[in-house]
Amino acid sequence: MIETFNNPYSVQDAQVFDALRRLAQELCPEELQAERQAVVPDSALGLPTDELNLDALELPFGVERPASEPAATSTPVGATQSHPTGQTLPTDNGFGIGIPETQKLRQLHYEEADTLDSDQIKKDFPVLQQKVNGHDLVWLDNGATTQKPNAVIDKISDYYRNYNSNIHRGAHTLAARATDAYEEARQKIANFINAPSSDNIVFVRGTTEGINLVAQTFGRQYVGAGDNVIVSELDHHANIVPWQRIAQERGADLFAIPTDKNGDLILSELERLITPRTRVVSVGHVNNTFGTINDVQRIIDIAHSHHVPVLIDGAQSIAHTPVDVQALGADFFVFSGHKIYGPNGIGAVYISQEWLNKLQPWQGGGNMIKDVTIEHTEYNQAPARFEAGTPNVADAIGLGAALDYVSRIGIRNIEHHEHQLTEYAREQLVQIPGLHLIGNPKHRVSVVSFYLDNIPVPEVGTLLDKEGIAVRAGHHCAQPALRALGHEMSVRPTFALYNTREDVDKLVIALRKIVNSK
Numbered sequence: 001m002i003e004t005f006n007n008p009y010s011v012q013d014a015q016v017f018d019a020l021r022r023l024a025q026e027l028c029p030e031e032l033q034a035e036r037q038a039v040v041p042d043s044a045l046g047l048p049t050d051e052l053n054l055d056a057l058e059l060p061f062g063v064e065r066p067a068s069e070p071a072a073t074s075t076p077v078g079a080t081q082s083h084p085t086g087q088t089l090p091t092d093n094g095f096g097i098g099i100p101e102t103q104k105l106r107q108l109h110y111e112e113a114d115t116l117d118s119d120q121i122k123k124d125f126p127v128l129q130q131k132v133n134g135h136d137l138v139w140l141d142n143g144a145t146t147q148k149p150n151a152v153i154d155k156i157s158d159y160y161r162n163y164n165s166n167i168h169r170g171a172h173t174l175a176a177r178a179t180d181a182y183e184e185a186r187q188k189i190a191n192f193i194n195a196p197s198s199d200n201i202v203f204v205r206g207t208t209e210g211i212n213l214v215a216q217t218f219g220r221q222y223v224g225a226g227d228n229v230i231v232s233e234l235d236h237h238a239n240i241v242p243w244q245r246i247a248q249e250r251g252a253d254l255f256a257i258p259t260d261k262n263g264d265l266i267l268s269e270l271e272r273l274i275t276p277r278t279r280v281v282s283v284g285h286v287n288n289t290f291g292t293i294n295d296v297q298r299i300i301d302i303a304h305s306h307h308v309p310v311l312i313d314g315a316q317s318i319a320h321t322p323v324d325v326q327a328l329g330a331d332f333f334v335f336s337g338h339k340i341y342g343p344n345g346i347g348a349v350y351i352s353q354e355w356l357n358k359l360q361p362w363q364g365g366g367n368m369i370k371d372v373t374i375e376h377t378e379y380n381q382a383p384a385r386f387e388a389g390t391p392n393v394a395d396a397i398g399l400g401a402a403l404d405y406v407s408r409i410g411i412r413n414i415e416h417h418e419h420q421l422t423e424y425a426r427e428q429l430v431q432i433p434g435l436h437l438i439g440n441p442k443h444r445v446s447v448v449s450f451y452l453d454n455i456p457v458p459e460v461g462t463l464l465d466k467e468g469i470a471v472r473a474g475h476h477c478a479q480p481a482l483r484a485l486g487h488e489m490s491v492r493p494t495f496a497l498y499n500t501r502e503d504v505d506k507l508v509i510a511l512r513k514i515v516n517s518k
């Protein structure tokens with residue numbers, strides 16, 4: 001049974017949708033599609049272009065303007081011809097400066113479209129209702145972890161209060177309930193990323209464990225002396241270290257796709273790096289420091305044309321852009337529940353049909369076997385063969401609830417909201433004297449990295465905390481990425497569905513205060 005739950009955003013009734021769709025069509029669907037493409041390329045989402053008609057888009061809800069009223073009248077962010085800093089900015093600079101009239105219309109649509117009621121959404125998150133150091137908490141550390149809505153907390157509590165049991169064994173009522181709920185959560189993950197079956201989904205502790213699982217199963221089976229593995233310079237350490245260890249163990253090489261100074265991968269280099277000895281390409285979908293959305297469709301296409309399988313690290317994409325593993329053709333896709341409003345300590349690995357039962361188990365124990373004698377073990381089919389021992393039942397169920405929550409709001413709506421908030425933040429931040437943004441990738445999610453002249457990065461983090469603002473200040477477990485752009489550390493605010501313009505304003509005011517006090 002797929003559960004629905006009541007939350008105040010389930011107001012997207014047919015009337016609102018129809019009104020929005022009519023309004024959007026007035027604004028010219030081709031332009032809207034071009035706008036969406038400009039923000040997130042289809043290839044980065046793994047969506048074939050011909051499937052992207054307007055009707056298929058989730059439209060934002062809560063728009064009050066009736067369909068009969070004229071189109072947007074608000075001023076697009078930054079749609080002036082001079083920038084407050086006096087900088088000369090390139091045409092497509094993310095601030096709307098120098099954008100041709102036709103494109104301004106698209107930006108206007110974004111202004112209008114961002115009506116996701118984040119103030120209301122915030123109320124679903126109890127942790128956000130507190131004061132920190134005398135200020136209302138502003139949580140801008142979403143890249144590190146997201147907060148949990150009541151729907152998730154209640155679901156976990158319900159499990160422990162009412163049907164805690166081990167699963168897949170024990171013929172009693174609570175075991176059956178727990179098993180059903182656990183498997184239902186697996187199905188929800190499959191649906192969320194469009195896996196062909198829940199059998200393709202393996203529960204793990206998170207992205208790190210998922211990548212280690214693939215490295216230690218696939219890697220040990222298929223990577224040998226003289227082979228190579230390709231990662232990227234933009235990757236999190238979780239996608240570098242496991243492969244580095246396997247490469248060292250097997251006598252293989254580890255290569256990295258380089259990045260340019262904007263924080264975009266130089267994909268032409270991938271063609272050069274791939275050799276007949278390349279066994280796997282493993283890359284992040286979205287970089288956690290500059291927010292770069294990598295063109296994973298192109299990466300997969302290049303790798304597959306050389307018969308090389310691809311792992312996508314979805315830790316930073318799962319909560320921000322739609323993911324369709326089948327359209328992408330990914331061999332492996334890994335993500336963590338805690339990055340998408342789910343519990344800590346739970347995540348998933350998608351393994352494509354091709355590899356599912358070819359890979360040997362990586363841990364032995366109960367649950368993953370069919371038959372055991374002292375001499376020999378016959379393993380279960382996937383996914384059970386990869387889930388030795390008692391699993392994290394409660395948090396798997398909690399992750400299912402998180403995906404329900406996100407699906408009710410709509411990943412497209414979240415993407416639109418965060419995009420707009422990020423552009424607003426960049427526009428405001430760049431006006432602070434002595435503040436320097438790091439990275440300017442072509443397509444990005446809701447991550448901003450910067451540093452301040454003469455104030456060490458960790459100190460900025462501490463001073464912001466005094467104002468009740470939580471950001472990450474450090475190397476973000478992505479040292480090669482930062483170093484590629486000439487930095488060791490950055491201050492990194494990251495935005496989520498519950499963040500508002502007011503949150504951005506508080507950040508900007510606090511930073512101005514810090515700068516002025518020095």
Ligand SMILES: Cc1ncc(COP(=O)(O)O)c(C=O)c1O
Nearest residue numbers: 206207208236238288315316336
């Ligand atoms: C891109 C990326 N990959 C992997 C990870 C590791 O995720 P986890 O610590 O949940 O295993 C992170 C965490 O920040 C990340 O941003």
